[in-house]
Amino acid sequence: MTMDSSTQVQSFDWKHLFFSFEGRTRRSHFWIGWLVCLGAGVVAGWLPLIGAVISIALIWPNLAITVKRLHDMGHTGWLAAIPWVVGIVGSIVAISMMGFSAVMNASALENEDPAAIMALIGPAFGLFALMFLVGLGFLLWIGLTDSQPGDNRFGPNPKGL
Incomplete structure (x- = not known):
């Protein structure tokens, strides 16, 4: 039909x-x-x-x-939690990393040295990029399979x- x-x-x-x-x-x-x-x-x-x-x-x-x-x-709906858990846990870790780095290297922030500031927050940006890729991969998997x-x-x- x-x-x-x-x-x-x-x-x-x-x-x-x-x-x-x-x-x-x-x-x-x-x-x-x-x-x-x-x-x-x-x-x-x-x-x-x-x-x-x-x-x-x-x-x-x-x-x-x-x-x-x-x-x-054919999968359980609970798999929808994957990008949410990765996003929440990753955000907490990234923000903690930036805060810890800022406390440990306060002089870099006082001098406003761009290279030192990027060294402090660079790993967090990498983590945010990884979280984005996990979400994008999940979206493409469910959208194209x-x-x-x-x-x-x-x-x-x-x-x-």
Whole structure:
């Protein structure tokens, strides 16, 4: 059974995509949802105060599309915690590294020597770059890996195959 594109757009369930952690979602629907969340996040970034609230609220739909995409690949939704844990732990370590370096080498900050300051915060920048690469790798993995064929424990294949 095939649907023309107008029927597919009409049957697209936005509420399920953004608010439900149940079932599976196709790669194309994942990317649509991800781009909507990204666009909303960019707009929210320009709004003082309310933008922070919107950004926090976007965590739920972002997790929902990620979990359903992992389900579609046959994996547990708990794998969505990987980039979050790496980001939180990495940020704590990086900020601690910068603070510890600043305390241990206070004279570098007093003299405002750019080379000394970069030596203090350089390793933290490397850690932030590593966190970015983990997040990007995770995004590409879930966004480009094909669906598990047939039904799985999370529901029927959304492609109908």
